[in-house]
Amino acid sequence: MLERSSKLIQRVSSGIEGLDEMLRGGFPEGHVVVVIGDSGTGKTTMVLQYIMEGLLKNEPGLYITIEEDKESIIATAKAYGWDMEKYIKENKLALLKLDISDMKATARQIKSELPGIIKTFGTKRLVIDSITLFSMIFDDATERRIRLVGLIKAIKKAGITALFTAEVNADNTLHSKDGIVEYSSDGVILLQQNEFDTSIKLMTRVVKMRRIRHDRLYRPYEITDKGLVVFSNEMVFHEVGMYDVPASARKPRQPV
Ligand SMILES: Nc1ncnc2c1ncn2[C@@H]1O[C@H](COP(=O)(O)OP(=O)(O)OP(=O)(O)O)[C@@H](O)[C@H]1O
Ligand SMILES: [Mg+2]
Numbered sequence: 001m002l003e004r005s006s007k008l009i010q011r012v013s014s015g016i017e018g019l020d021e022m023l024r025g026g027f028p029e030g031h032v033v034v035v036i037g038d039s040g041t042g043k044t045t046m047v048l049q050y051i052m053e054g055l056l057k058n059e060p061g062l063y064i065t066i067e068e069d070k071e072s073i074i075a076t077a078k079a080y081g082w083d084m085e086k087y088i089k090e091n092k093l094a095l096l097k098l099d100i101s102d103m104k105a106t107a108r109q110i111k112s113e114l115p116g117i118i119k120t121f122g123t124k125r126l127v128i129d130s131i132t133l134f135s136m137i138f139d140d141a142t143e144r145r146i147r148l149v150g151l152i153k154a155i156k157k158a159g160i161t162a163l164f165t166a167e168v169n170a171d172n173t174l175h176s177k178d179g180i181v182e183y184s185s186d187g188v189i190l191l192q193q194n195e196f197d198t199s200i201k202l203m204t205r206v207v208k209m210r211r212i213r214h215d216r217l218y219r220p221y222e223i224t225d226k227g228l229v230v231f232s233n234e235m236v237f238h239e240v241g242m243y244d245v246p247a248s249a250r251k252p253r254q255p256v
Contacts, residue, residue, distance in 0.1 A: 033164070
């Protein structure tokens with residue numbers, strides 16, 4: 001059941017049942033949410049799942065890829081059994097690869113062309129995979145923030161719900177590499193791959209999701225041949241301790 005304070009906010013399902021449960025119903029409509037994770041934690045898989053969920057519900061999608069080629073994204077989707085080409089042919093999905101050689105011009109282009117594309121396709125769901133390169137192209141932190149905020153504003157004006165992927169900061173695994181996108185976004189989801197004593201565990205956490213109540217605990221997930229599966233009712237335990245957070249994210253305890 002939805003929380004009282006969140007009642008009026010429409011939700012957009014993520015395509016991942018356990019994640020929707022952590023969010024008490026899905027992403028708030030119109031939010032820009034960033035999925036932060038290390039290499040291979042399943043960021044692309046998660047945003048593909050989000051786009052495919054929309055297509056199944058007849059909600060057109062726009063997938064902007066910045067690093068990977070279109071063919072590679074289509075092949076990744078295909079390996080999970082998701083046929084992007086069918087939806088591209090039906091004009092329900094647009095897959096764009098941005099030119100990184102002139103990212104500044106590309107940034108201007110996205111901002112000016114996004115509203116038109118969204119209107120033409122009736123786009124409801126947008127993905128930018130990954131936002132890190134877009135952001136890091138601007139050397140100056142202030143310009144980086146201005147560009148990101150400008151992009152987010154354009155997306156919000158169009159009234160669509162967007163997911164960005166972002167690389168993690170290797171020195172602080174709770175933050176993105178650019179250190180900005182998490183502040184400018186409405187929501188932050190972490191995907192982590194943690195080494196415990198004898199095993200490696202994947203765990204996810206909703207760090208923020210503006211305007212709703214949500215689960216804040218780390219929950220285990222797996223990448224299966226059908227995509228991400230989040231175990232929203234399970235805790236992540238340290239094998240020899242009783243913590244529900246990985247060592248890398250644990251702060252030293254203060255004496256009481
Ligand atoms: N079809 C599949 N079935 C099961 N697991 C898969 C499948 N495809 C990928 N994986 C798992 O997912 C991992 C990568 O997922 P994905 O590409 O979504 O991660 P990513 O975080 O986007 O990585 P990158 O940092 O390269 O962008 C692979 O390393 C593999 O462990
Ligand atoms: Mg990826």
